[in-house]
Every structure is written in C-alpha cells, then in structure tokens.
Amino acid sequence: MARLTGKEMVVEALKREGVEVIFGFPGGAIIDVYDTLHKDGTIKHVLVRHEQGATHAADGYARATGKVGVCLVTSGPGATNTVTGIATAYMDSVPMVVFTGQVPTGLIGNDAFQEVDIVGITRPCTKHNYLVKDVKDLPRILKEAFYIARSGRPGPVLVDLPKDVQNQEAEFEYPEKIKLRSYNPVIKPHAKQIERAYRMIEQSKRPILYVGGGVVISGAHKELKELAELINAPVAMTLMGLGGFPGTHPQSLGMLGMHGTYAANMTMANTDLIIAVGARFDDRVTGKIDAFAPMAKVIHIDIDPTSIQKNVKVDIPIVGDCKIALRKLVDVAKKEGRPKDVWKERLAPWWEQIRAWQERHPLAYKYDENVIKPQFVIEKLYELTKGKAIITTEVGQNQMWTAQFYKFDEPRTLLTSGGLGTMGYGFPAAIGAQIAFPDKLVIDVAGDGSIQMNIQEMATAMEQKLPVKIVILNNQFLGMVRQWQELFYERRYAATEFHVVPDFVKLAEAYGAKGFRATKPSEVEDTLKKGLETEGLVIMEFAIAREEGVFPMVPAGKATTEMLLV
Amino acid sequence: MKHTLSVLVENNPGALSRIAGLFSGRGFNIESLCVAPTLDPSLSHLTLVTTGDDFIIEQIIKQLNRLIDVYKVVDVSEGEFVEREMALIKVKAEDETRAEVLRMCDIFRCKVVDVSPKTYTIEVTGPESKLKAVIELLRPIGIKEIARTGTIAMVREKKTL
Ligand SMILES: Cc1cc2nc3c(=O)[nH]c(=O)nc-3n(C[C@H](O)[C@H](O)[C@H](O)COP(=O)(O)OP(=O)(O)OC[C@H]3O[C@@H](n4cnc5c(N)ncnc54)[C@H](O)[C@@H]3O)c2cc1C
Ligand SMILES: Cc1ncc(C[n+]2csc(CCOP(=O)(O)OP(=O)(O)O)c2C)c(N)n1
Ligand SMILES: [Mg+2]
Numbered sequence: 001m002a003r004l005t006g007k008e009m010v011v012e013a014l015k016r017e018g019v020e021v022i023f024g025f026p027g028g029a030i031i032d033v034y035d036t037l038h039k040d041g042t043i044k045h046v047l048v049r050h051e052q053g054a055t056h057a058a059d060g061y062a063r064a065t066g067k068v069g070v071c072l073v074t075s076g077p078g079a080t081n082t083v084t085g086i087a088t089a090y091m092d093s094v095p096m097v098v099f100t101g102q103v104p105t106g107l108i109g110n111d112a113f114q115e116v117d118i119v120g121i122t123r124p125c126t127k128h129n130y131l132v133k134d135v136k137d138l139p140r141i142l143k144e145a146f147y148i149a150r151s152g153r154p155g156p157v158l159v160d161l162p163k164d165v166q167n168q169e170a171e172f173e174y175p176e177k178i179k180l181r182s183y184n185p186v187i188k189p190h191a192k193q194i195e196r197a198y199r200m201i202e203q204s205k206r207p208i209l210y211v212g213g214g215v216v217i218s219g220a221h222k223e224l225k226e227l228a229e230l231i232n233a234p235v236a237m238t239l240m241g242l243g244g245f246p247g248t249h250p251q252s253l254g255m256l257g258m259h260g261t262y263a264a265n266m267t268m269a270n271t272d273l274i275i276a277v278g279a280r281f282d283d284r285v286t287g288k289i290d291a292f293a294p295m296a297k298v299i300h301i302d303i304d305p306t307s308i309q310k311n312v313k314v315d316i317p318i319v320g321d322c323k324i325a326l327r328k329l330v331d332v333a334k335k336e337g338r339p340k341d342v343w344k345e346r347l348a349p350w351w352e353q354i355r356a357w358q359e360r361h362p363l364a365y366k367y368d369e370n371v372i373k374p375q376f377v378i379e380k381l382y383e384l385t386k387g388k389a390i391i392t393t394e395v396g397q398n399q400m401w402t403a404q405f406y407k408f409d410e411p412r413t414l415l416t417s418g419g420l421g422t423m424g425y426g427f428p429a430a431i432g433a434q435i436a437f438p439d440k441l442v443i444d445v446a447g448d449g450s451i452q453m454n455i456q457e458m459a460t461a462m463e464q465k466l467p468v469k470i471v472i473l474n475n476q477f478l479g480m481v482r483q484w485q486e487l488f489y490e491r492r493y494a495a496t497e498f499h500v501v502p503d504f505v506k507l508a509e510a511y512g513a514k515g516f517r518a519t520k521p522s523e524v525e526d527t528l529k530k531g532l533e534t535e536g537l538v539i540m541e542f543a544i545a546r547e548e549g550v551f552p553m554v555p556a557g558k559a560t561t562e563m564l565l566v
Numbered sequence: 567m568k569h570t571l572s573v574l575v576e577n578n579p580g581a582l583s584r585i586a587g588l589f590s591g592r593g594f595n596i597e598s599l600c601v602a603p604t605l606d607p608s609l610s611h612l613t614l615v616t617t618g619d620d621f622i623i624e625q626i627i628k629q630l631n632r633l634i635d636v637y638k639v640v641d642v643s644e645g646e647f648v649e650r651e652m653a654l655i656k657v658k659a660e661d662e663t664r665a666e667v668l669r670m671c672d673i674f675r676c677k678v679v680d681v682s683p684k685t686y687t688i689e690v691t692g693p694e695s696k697l698k699a700v701i702e703l704l705r706p707i708g709i710k711e712i713a714r715t716g717t718i719a720m721v722r723e724k725k726t727l
Contacts, residue, residue, distance in 0.1 A: 123584055124591050128634040131579070148634060182576055182637040306628040309621070 004172040006135045006165045007036040010099065013142035014043055016174050019070050021046060021061065021435055023054040027074025029101025029114060032166045034072070046435060046464060049456040051078050053428040055085020056454065059094050060429025063415045064390060065436045066219070068095045068149050075101040076114030079160075080121065084422060086156045087125040091419025092240060093217060095154035097145050104164040105133055119160050127155030135168040143175045152185025153304040154217060185303060189320030189328065197275075197299045197316050198332045204273035204297075206350045207233045210256070210285075213240030213418070214278015214302060214322050216411040221245065223326035224277065230333055232343045234354055236264040238279050239403055239418045247407035248387070253354070254363070257285040258554045259400045262361035265552070265560040267354050268293055276300045278322045281311040282419075291559035301325045361552070363404050364566050372521050374398070374473045374544045378405035378445070380525050381471060384532060389441040390433050392416065394426040394450030396480035398473045400550040402445045424453025427470060431457060434466045441469070441532070448474040448501050458511040461537045469531055472541045475548065476501050483549045487564070504541040513537035568597070569623050570649060570719045573612040573630060574604070574638040581635040585612065588633065594618065594626050598651075598716035609637060613718045642719045649719040652691045654679070655701065658708030659686040667707060674700050685710060 004012060010033050014022070021044040026034045037043060048054040051073045058069030069089075073082055079100040089096045103112040119131045128148050130141050145157045201207060215224055221244050228235050228251055235245045236256040245252055256264035268274070274296045279285070286292040289311060300308045301318040308317045318325050365375040378401050381389075387407055392415040393399040399416055408414050415433060417425040430444040444451075451472055461468050475482075482496040508515030514534050518527035524542065531540035552563040575581045582601060589596050597615040604611045616626060623641065630639045642649075659667045667686050671678060674696065680687035690700050694717060701709070 119580065120583070123580070123587055133579075180634070183634045304632070306625065306632050310625060 001171050001173050003169050005167055005169050006132070006138055006161065007032045007167065009135075009138050009142065009172050010161070010166075011036050011040050011043070012172065013139070013146075013174060014070065017068070017146045019068070020044060022070040022072050023048055023057040023061070023432065024072030025051050025054055025074070025078060027078050027101060027114070029075035029103060029163050030072060030078070030099070030161070032163065033099070033101070033161070045072075046431070046460065048428070048460050050454065051081035052085050052424065053431075053454050053457045053460065055082045055096070055098065056088065056422075056425050056428035057432035057435070057457075058096055059085060059089045059425075060392060060415050060432030061436050062089075062094050062096055062432070063429070064412055064433035066217075066412065068097055068146055069432065071096070071098045073098070073100055074114070075103055075118075076116050079116055079118040083121060083125070086122055086158065088417050088420045088422040088425060089156040090125045090127065092417065093154050093213060094156065095149040096156040097149050098156060098158045100158060100160050101166075102131070102160045102162040105162045106164070108162065118158065122158050125156075126158050129158040129160070131160045132162065132165050135165050135170045138165065138170070139172055139174050143178050144180065147178050148183065186305075186319045187303070187321045187324065189301070189318045189325040191328070193316055193318045194325065194328045194332055197318060198329060198336065200273060200297060200299060200316060201231055201275065202336070202338070205346065206271050207231065207273040207275060207347075208267050208271040209233050209235040209245075210238075210268070210274050210276045210279050211235055211241040211244050212238045212277065212279025213244075215241055215244035216278075218278065218303070218321050218323040219411065220277070220323035220326050221411045223323055223330060225249070227326050227330050227333070230330065230340065230343065232340075232347050232351075233275065234267050234351070236260070236268060238282065238285055239416065241279060242403060242414045243408035243411045246409040248409055253358070255403050257282075257560070258287070258556075259404065259550050259552065261363055261404075262552055262563060262565065263354055263357040265554070265563060266357045269559075269561045270353070271296050274298045276302070277326065278302060280307040283311075286311060287554045287560040288558055291561070361565055365548075366566070368545065369521055371545045372518060372524055372542050374401050374475075374542070374548055375405050376521065377471065377473060377524055377528070377542050377544070378402055380528055381443070381445075382406045384525075384528050385441060385443070389413070389443050390415065390437065392426040392430040392433065392442070392444045394444070394446040395421045395423045396447045396450060396478065397475070397483065397548070397550050398445050398447040398450070398479075400480075401473070404550075423450040427451060427468070428454050428457050430468045430470075431461055431464070431466055434461075434468050435464065443469045443471060446470055446472045447479060448472055448476060448498065449478045452502075455507070458508070458513060458537065462512050465536070467536050467538075470539045471528075471531075472504055472539060473544050474501065474504070474541055475544050475546045477546060479548075480550070482547070486547065486549070487553075488555065504539050508537070508539040511537070513539060515539045515541065517541045517543070519543045567619065567623070568615065568617050568643070569641055570643040570647065570717060571614045571616065571627065571630070572640045572642045572719060573614060573636060574609050575612055576635040576637060577603075577608050577610045578635050581610070582612075584633050584635060585630065588629055589616075592629065594622065600716035600718050602718075613716070615717050640721070642721055646722040647719050648722060649693050649717050650691055651694055651697055651715055651717045652689065653697050653701070653712055653714040654687055654689055655704060655709060656685050656687045656711040657704050658684065658710060660684055663707050667704070670700070670703055676700065
C-alpha cells in the first residue's frame with residue numbers, strides 16, 4: 001500500500017477508471033490537482049474557455065461513448081459555472097463526475113475567498129455528491145463517484161475537494177469492487193412480469209412501442225429491433241430515444257409528442273397497449289395527461305422505479321435494465337413460437353390505419369425558391385452526410401427541425417439537451433464528441449441565439465484542432481419563443497428579436513476558423529458541401545425564413561391529437 | 567391520507583438535507599419529522615409524517631429510496647403500528663386555575679415537570695390525537711409555550727425495520 005496525497009489519489013483514480021480525457025479550467029483551489037496532472041502527463045486535459053463549456057463537453061463525450069465524462073474546475077465561480085451543465089446531464093441521465101476545488105476545511109463556512117457551498121447548490125441536480133473532509137475517505141469516495149455515475153440510471157456526481165485535503169497524505173488502496181448497502185439498482189427484471197407482459201402483447205390488436213433515452217443508454221437497440229420486428233409493432237421515439245430504433249425502418253413512426261409526427265401521436269392516441277421502454281412519460285410527450293392514450297394498457301420497462309407510475313397508471317411495471325428485459329421478452333416470444341405471419345395478420349388493420357395517418361399528414365414544409373427553409377437545410381445535410389454524422393443540437397426550432405428531418409439510424413448519434421433544454425449545449429457537446437471520435441464527422445446544428453451562449457469555445461476547438469462543423473440556422477430570432485408568441489400571444493414579439501447578430505463568417509475567421517454563408521436556396525447545397533469538405537473548424541451560416549414555424553405542434557396543455565399542422 | 571414513514575438513512579453529513587430538499591423540491595408535504603440515532607452508529611432513524619393520495623405516497627417512497635444515502639423505507643401506517651409524540655406545554659396556572667390544570671393532568675396521565683408561581687409545565691405523551699385533545703382543553707386556560715417532538719412510530723409485533 002502506498003501513501004499518496006489527495007491530489008495524487010485523484011489522478012491515480014482517474015487512471016484506474018480508464019479516464020482518457022478531462023475537461024476543465026483551473027484556479028487557486030484546484031491548482032494542486034492540476035500540478036499533479038501536469039507532472040503525471042498521461043491524461044489528456046482539454047482547457048475550455050468557460051466552465052459551462054467543460055461540463056457540456058464532458059457530457060457530449062459521455063453521450064457519444066457511453067463512458068463517464070470528467071470535469072475539473074476551481075472553487076467559487078468555477079464551481080457555480082458548472083451548475084447548468086450538471087443539471088443538463090442530470091435531466092438526461094448522463095454519467096459524469098465533476099471535481100471542484102474548495103477552500104481549506106478550516107475556512108469552510110467563513111465566507112472565505114471564492115468559497116461557495118457547491119455541494120448544497122448541486123444537491124438537487126446531482127445523482128449524488130460529496131464534500132471530502134478527510135483524505136482517508138478519498139479513495140472510497142472516488143471509487144463510489146464513478147460507480148454511482150455510471151450504474152443504474154446514470155447521472156452526474158460531484159466531488160468537492162478542499163485544498164488542504166488535496167495536500168494531505170494517507171494510505172491509498174483503491175477498492176477493486178464496491179458494494180453500497182443503501183444503493184442497489186435493480187438490473188435483472190422479474191421473470192414473472194416478463195411473462196405477464198408477453199401475454200398482454202399477445203392479446204393486443206393495436207400496440208405501440210414507445211421508445212426513450214433508456215434504450216440508447218443501455219445499448220438495447222438490437223434487442224428492441226428484434227422484438228419490434230417479431231411482433232410487428234409500430235415504433236415511436238421520444239427526442240431522447242431517436243437513434244434507439246432506425247429512423248429509416250418501415251416500422252418507425254419517428255418522434256412523438258409536442259413536435260412529433262401526426263402518425264406517431266395518432267397511433268399513441270388510439271393504441272390499446274403502450275410498451276414503454278426507457279421512457280418517462282414526459283409532459284412534452286403526453287400533452288394533456290387526462291386525454292393521453294385513453295384506451296391503453298401500459299407495460300413500462302425502466303431501470304428507475306420513480307419513472308414508473310409517476311405520470312400515468314401502469315398495468316405491468318418492469319424494473320430493470322431494458323436490454324436484459326427486451327432480450328427476455330424476445331426469448332419468451334420465441335419460445336411461445338407464434339409465427340411471424342400470425343403477428344402480421346393480426347396487426348394488418350392497425351397498420352392500414354397507421355399508413356393512412358402517415359399519408360394524410362407526413363412531415364412537410366412549404367419549399368420556397370426565394371428564401372431558405374430550415375427544413376430544406378436539414379434534409380440536404382442528411383443527404384450529404386448519408387445520415388452518418390454525429391449530430392448535436394442547440395435548443396429551440398433548430399433542435400426540432402433536426403429531430404424531424406434528420407433520420408437517425410444509430411444510437412448515440414443525436415446529442416441534444418432534452419430535459420433541461422439548455423441553449424448553448426450543442427457546440428461544447430460537439431467538442432466532447434469530436435474528442436471521443438476524432439475521425440467522425442461531428443456537426444452542431446445551431447440557432448443564432450443558442451450558438452452565442454457558448455461561442456467562446458471556438459477557441460477551445462481551434463486549440464484542440466477539432467474539425468467540428470457548425471450549421472447555424474439564422475432567423476435573427478429566438479425562434480421557438482417567437483413561435484409561441486406568434487401562436488398564443490398575438491404576435492407580440494417581446495424580447496425575441498435580435499437587432500444585432502454578429503457576422504458569423506467573420507467571427508469564424510477571427511478565431512482562425514473558416515466561415516461560409518448561404519442566403520438563397522440555390523446556395524444551400526454548395527455551402528454545405530464546401531463547409532463539410534473544408535478541413536478544421538467551420539461555421540456554415542444559413543439565412544433562413546425568419547418566421548418559419550415548427551409543425552406539427554401540440555399546444556402546451558392540449559391533447560396530443562390537437563395538433564397544429566403545416 | 568396521512569402516512570407515517572420510517573426511514574433508515576446513512577449517518578452522513580447532508581443526508582437530512584437531501585431528504586428535506588427532496589420534499590420541498592418536489593412539493594411533497596412534511597407534517598412532522600423526527601431524527602434520532604439508532605443502535606448502529608452508522609445509521610440514523612427518521613420518522614416522517616406526510617399526506618397524499620396513494621399515487622403520491624408511492625412516489626415519495628420511491629424517491630426516498632432513490633437517494634443514495636437512504637437505506638430503507640417502510641410505510642409504517644400500512645399495517646398495525648404504534649405511534650407516540652411528546653409535548654411540553656407551559657400553561658398559565660394562577661390561583662383559580664391551578665387545581666383545574668392538575669385535574670386535567672390526572673385525567674390524561676400527564677406529568678408536571680416544572681412549577682412556578684404562575685405556571686405549570688406539563689409533559690404529555692401519546693398518539694397525536696391525545697396531544698391535540700390536551701392542547702384544546704388547556705388552550706382556554708392559557709398556553710404560554712409549546713414544544714413538540716414530532717411523531718415516532720413502530721410496526722407492531724414481529725416485523726422489525
Ligand atoms: C424545445 C424542446 C422541445 C421538445 N419536444 C419534444 C417532443 O416533441 N417530443 C419528445 O419526445 N420530446 C421532446 N422534448 C424532450 C423532452 O423534454 C424530454 O427530454 C424527453 O421527452 C424525455 O425523453 P425520454 O422519455 O426518452 O426520457 P429520458 O430523459 O431519456 O429518460 C430515460 C429514461 O430511461 C430510463 N433508463 C435509463 N437507463 C435505463 C436502462 N439501462 N434500462 C431501462 N431504462 C433506463 C431512465 O430511468 C428514464 O426513465 C423537447 C425538448 C425541448 C428542449
Ligand atoms: C439557457 C436558456 N435560456 C432560455 C431558454 C428558452 N428558449 C428556448 S428556445 C429559445 C430560442 C432559441 O433561439 P435560437 O438559438 O436562435 O434557436 P431558434 O429557435 O431560433 O432555432 C429560448 C430563448 C432556453 N431553452 N435555454
Ligand atoms: Mg434563432
């Protein structure tokens with residue numbers, strides 16, 4: 001057993017956990033850990049320009065890879081700057097460990113310089129957090145932090161490191177295994193419940209698979225596809241579930257909910273059986289809860305019991321990892337041996353109805369030859385990238401157009417802030433994803449508002465030589481809010497119009513990147529081609545129809561069948 | 567509906583504030599909360615009285631279990647259970663009421679734990695309903711101060727937490 005200082009323990013633990021890269025920003029209270037990292041030299045550090053950028057980058061890295069994202073920041077303002085990023089990760093169940101410096105233990109509570117109670121501040125938006133008061137506890141805490149972040153329903157964990165603890169010495173024995181008596185997530189689903197679920201599926205004439213982020217998190221896409229194809233059920237995905245089932249698959253109805261497809265929402269409204277997999281019945285999905293899927297029985301597979309029966313009554317709860325649950329369901333179905341043709345035939349009338357909905361109102365927009373339609377940009381982007389890129393988005397209309405018009409066939413290829421809806425997420429997340437996959441094409445689809453919230457990370461991307469491509473859909477509006485004002489506030493555009501927007505091409509150049517602009521539909525394809533072919537960091541700006549809306553739209557609080565259409 | 571939850575939680579700093587934060591953050595009610603050490607120094611025992619329909623109580627229990635520091639949650643009020651609360655009540659007790667206060671103490675089996683020329687301080691223990699009755703009866707005489715412990719509870723018979 002070796003004696004190590006706290007700061008050495010941190011670096012040692014990072015190595016044992018297989019951490020290859022961390023995102024951070026230094027300061028007095030964390031300078032010792034930085035010094036140790038520097039001397040050690042084996043872990044890559046990405047110096048961001050704002051701590052929020054570090055958290056989103058770590059989050060993007062985590063979502064793209066499934067590994068734990070790691071951040072390192074100083075006390076006080078460094079720590080508070082991480083809060084938005086931590087809450088973003090918390091809402092979308094992203095595994096992350098954030099280390100914050102803290103004033104020495106003797107000064108805690110004294111309003112010391114750059115002291116803030118970050119453990120108190122982040123208690124409601126972390127899965128768990130720690131203030132390390134004794135260096136002897138540090139090895140255990142480090143192990144627990146990573147274990148808690150990635151196990152069960154993943155989430156962010158914060159570890160607050162007082163400066164004196166970083167420099168004190170203790171025996172370092174890193175626990176190989178860990179067992180916490182008060183934390184034992186249920187992974188293996190109950191066999192009886194699986195049987196019961198199968199019986200219910202067998203009986204259903206109008207089922208729907210409602211697929212959420214849990215499928216992506218658990219890597220259950222293969223099992224899901226197998227089950228879907230076997231039972232011939234239609235599949236609707238949440239924003240977070242996109243890519244969990246191939247968007248180009250004939251059984252895919254695309255996204256459901258507020259800006260989901262007409263067919264997905266109608267199918268949900270008329271189903272007799274919802275098979276919910278890793279989805280949490282969010283209000284963007286259910287709309288007015290009393291009117292949601294009134295005829296449906298519900299099977300709900302989720303690893304977190306709190307997600308089950310939180311918003312809707314569930315007939316068959318299945319707590320556990322959905323990859324295992326789906327595998328077991330497929331096994332039961334195979335054992336029962338109902339032939340594929342029988343499933344097909346049983347659901348033929350249901351599919352006929354669904355196809356009619358799809359034909360009645362497919363996703364659509366009015367093409368215009370004089371002004372660029374944002375949906376057209378996304379369609380072209382999809383064509384040119386053959387659907388193979390990792391796409392991050394900002395928040396707002398740009399995000400919804402991406403969700404609607406880019407078809408995601410693979411999990412972990414759409415990285416977007418769903419639960420918190422954090423503007424400024426997309427670009428730093430793209431940086432994290434690009435660090436994880438240097439050879440993949442990583443694109444941030446942005447709005448002119450959101451991109452300005454973390455634009456400073458251009459310098460980070462340049463410094464790291466990251467070839468991230470940014471597509472800005474510029475409407476000179478906080479478009480999504482403007483859309484609500486147009487529809488529900490009699491077009492009173494209170495504080496949603498930008499009278500000054502930077503010249504994004506020049507801005508790119510100022511950072512040493514490349515910038516391209518398209519102002520006419522005829523320029524869209526060339527601009528995209530040029531931008532995607534250009535090496536290094538690129539901004540492509542598209543001057544889009546300023547008052548274009550996102551449709552379909554279920555007005556907040558309305559039933560999901562009350563969609564406003566194009 | 568009123569529910570009494572018995573919660574065993576790791577004796578970590580911040581554990582209590584996680585629980586309090588959970589209730590305020592999610593808009594759940596806390597009617598009373600009582601925390602004390604257990605025989606195992608690494609665990610604290612928390613008795614929590616809350617209200618809500620079955621749906622909400624289910625969420626409360628699940629959300630409590632989700633906290634990493636929470637070891638065990640039992641809805642004591644689901645079956646047979648005993649619950650007790652203690653109150654210290656300082657009542658005005660001047661010439662004409664001194665005897666009446668004592669009589670009341672006798673009926674409710676309260677103890678007088680402090681005496682001054684103008685007051686009695688009495689200790690009353692029992693289920694919440696008993697405390698309520700005593701307080702209502704003493705109120706007209708003049709209550710100067712009350713301190714209450716909050717409810718503690720235990721499942722009857724063999725079932726142990
Ligand atoms: C502007 C805007 C508009 C939006 N519009 C829409 C919309 O139209 N439609 C829409 O769907 N969303 C929309 N959203 C997103 C929405 O707010 C929610 O984030 C989203 O619906 C939640 O997705 P989810 O239910 O898949 O849950 P997630 O947040 O992805 O949660 C995942 C669930 O899976 C569970 N889980 C995790 N791991 C596992 C595992 N291994 N096994 C089993 N279960 C697991 C978790 O416990 C959790 O319950 C919008 C967001 C914004 C910002
Ligand atoms: C940090 C933050 N502040 C405010 C909001 C509220 N909001 C949601 S969408 C939106 C408009 C975004 O504008 P822009 O990035 O230009 O995207 P557009 O909708 O125009 O495509 C705003 C202000 C938010 N989601 N996040
Ligand atoms: Mg905009």
